[in-house]
Amino acid sequence: DGGITQSPKYLFRKEGQNVTLSCEQNLNHDAMYWYRQDPGQGLRLIYYSQIVNDFQKGDIAEGYSVSREKKESFPLTVTSAQKNPTAFYLCASSRHALTSNQPQHFGDGTRLSIL
């Protein structure tokens, strides 16, 4: 079935450690997005990519990094510079960028916690 797969579902990070969250889609979508959700809050945009080998910062990019080497994959690295990384992370994709009026579809998320 076509969809967006995020892994792992749960992840624990030690102090000073970088961790990478995986996001893979087989929908042949051009655009991919990473969001962060804190308890009781809406989603906030971390990074997005409209095409392979290109990505832009969202509203809360500090302490995070991404890459887009393949159309299907958009991994997110939470670096040690992100001092409050505990959150629920959601990956999304759309056929084209939002300027083309395309709906976004979401993966099931990764819950990241600090040990």
Place this chain on the structure above:
Amino acid sequence: GIQVEQSPPDLILQEGANSTLRCNFSDSVNNLQWFHQNPWGQLINLFYIPSGTKQNGRLSATTVATERYSLLYISSSQTTDSGVYFCAVAGGGGSEKLVFGKGTKLTVNP
């Protein structure tokens, strides 16, 4: 940037009741979506509705873009409707960013 306000923040219903959730936004939009986040965190796309009216079973949505609001109607609510409902918009000025409201938490009691 564009602002999104959802109301009410919390809603408790008895099974079988109807409800209306509201989303107000501060600028013109070219993208508006309603999502349901279930208790496990999964975000389900309910409607893509930058304007007009759509229906899907017991759910329907209406967006009046000229007046900058959207409504989500849930009829004959079921316990499985519980969760948080989010409205998200992208501005009409060519913005690629989907801005989320803080959501309406719905609890449907048996």
